[in-house]
Amino acid sequence: MWLLLFLVFVLIWAGGTSWYLLRKPSPFTVESVRPAGPLELDQRKRDKVLKQGFTKEKIPKNLDAIVIGSGIGGMTAAATMAKAGKRVLVLEQHDVAGGCCHTFTEKGFEFDVGLHYFGQLHENGLLKVALDQITEGQLEFVELPQHFDSIVIDDSGKRRDYAVLSGKTEMEQNLKKHFPDDVKAVEEFFKIMKVTARKIHYLAILKLIPQWLALFLLKSGIADFCSSIFRLSGSNATEVNNRLTTNKDLHVIFSYFFYGVSPKDSSCMINALMLHHFKRGAYYPKGGASEIPFNITKVIQKHGGSVLVRAPVSRILVDKKGAAYGVTVKKGDEHVEICAPVIISNCGIFNTFQKLLPPEIQVKPEIQSRLDMMRPGKASFLVFSGFDATQEELDIVPTSIWLFKSNDMDAMMDEFFSMSKDEAPENIPMALITFPSAKDPTSQLRHPGKSCMTILTMVNYEWFEEWRDTRVRKRGEDYFHYKMRFASCLFDWACKHFPKLRDKLVFQEAATPLTNMHYLSCNRGAIYSADHNLERFYAEAMARNRCDTPVKNLYLSGQDIFSCGVAGALHGGLLCASSVLSYPVYIDLLLIKKKLKRKKAAEAEKLAKQKQQ
């Protein structure tokens, strides 16, 4: 314990001193945060920021870094570096910036791609402080109702509904009310949540300290001696759930945020963290998910950098000594070369190592052993539906609904993912239903009289693989027919819960793994990139999966570094910027957090005094 504390202390001290001595400008300051400005509703003005097309002329001179991919991870790394005085170019293959945080509008309906809600945005929380820094305080969030999720287990007619509430004490209290015979189990699970949330930074530190030191701490047993988190991260969720209770419904509650891995193959730590993430509230960005890239882009531009779209990177350039020195971007038939001393890839470990690196580098054993630690995740299937009716007319809610056909998630997922292509569409065992328009109060201002719904489930890439080489929107009758079998089953399921939807449906689009590959460039349609299987979260694997790579000057960022989710990918970006800048930017964030908390306490004290007088 003491040794780890000491090492952490030395690390912080060394980082702090070297930063002070070298006078590296601190990327983050309290002063850079301003009150949020008004929403920009003019689509043309928004497009000027989010859809700045790539041309040679627009490449900034004297770049300090190139970031491949404009997801939240890449944008966070870019903005952090920009704020440290670096000139950064972000290159995005799609025609709009944002990655999973982009939105698209069809027939007057606006849909988010990969953000339903996220948590830990309470005042002066670390994530809130970080987001405020990279957007200069310009993002505003709407807190969703306390009842933010419903879990519905619908097996053979005996339907059970469980509300999940946010709230420091209410989340736990409410579950105890739902499960009066399992009060102890709920308490135990919340203890695990607390340990994981409080000690998760130990695992992040493993990625920041030199790898030999991290491995030494783990192998010598010092790490385990300091905290149970290192063992917890490698415990499978089913084993922990079984230990706590025999109540299968409660097992579902403990693991309901499905991401394509059954509880028996997933880390109990990740599942606990996901629930913990919403303990202090679930939030939605005011103005929709695209506000995030919109505001971060402006911060990058302010420091001389740029975010350019329609800029697919085709190759990472590596010199004779094995160091990365630039990229090529495919523009028509041409491959435009751009050089920079640092290359950050935010397009996932598989795309980066298997597609972008030169073939002779790909085969190197160091690269292969990094790849062997990960495997591609499951793909997603999404149904986007638009309705000509208001929230009130449709009886829809800001609460998201998680539907399950059985309370045995392990068996249910094993069975589904081993089905044949033909069996799958009519046997989907779980889905998430969410209504973006009901979550955002500005939605009626932006798209009056319209409502929308997104349904999400996970699927096998192989079911869609035969159409891999067809072109988007021209994949043929049989593809369309096959995907609509999934879509109509999912839509029918949603209508069972919201019967007024059916008559008002005016728009529907289904997105398959191939759709994700086209718009998000996800490897095999896996929206969360590498699989979140148990082995990935073994402490040793966590220590080895880092932002720096065997290729000098090439760094990884985004969801493959720590975990998926907007928060997970953002931390991937912060860890990456820390590696590149050789300075743990978390120190600044923690100092700012402390400062703000002190300020708030002083204000509260002043107010109390005034009242007394």
Ligand SMILES: Cc1cc2nc3c(=O)[nH]c(=O)nc-3n(C[C@H](O)[C@H](O)[C@H](O)COP(=O)(O)OP(=O)(O)OC[C@H]3O[C@@H](n4cnc5c(N)ncnc54)[C@H](O)[C@@H]3O)c2cc1C
């Ligand atoms: C349907 C769905 C629902 C989700 N729901 C939630 C939620 O409710 N809450 C939550 O917190 N998280 C949610 N997530 C997860 C979250 O959105 C992601 O984990 C996170 O945004 C990933 O960020 P990233 O920066 O790592 O990658 P991405 O956002 O995937 O960014 C990668 C970018 O790289 C680009 N790219 C790839 N290859 C190239 C190339 N060669 N050249 C140039 N650009 C390239 C891609 O186009 C993409 O823009 C959801 C995701 C999806 C898809």
Ligand SMILES: *[C@@H]1O[C@H](CO)[C@@H](O)[C@H](O)[C@H]1NC(C)=O
């Ligand atoms: C962020 O966007 C809003 C409009 O939506 C704007 O008022 C604000 O100035 C932007 N922030 C930055 C940093 O430019």
Ligand SMILES: *[C@@H]1O[C@H](CO)[C@@H](O)[C@H](O)[C@H]1NC(C)=O
């Ligand atoms: C889960 O963990 C328990 C205890 O360590 C182990 O017995 C079991 O085999 C594990 N299950 C899987 C699927 O790995």
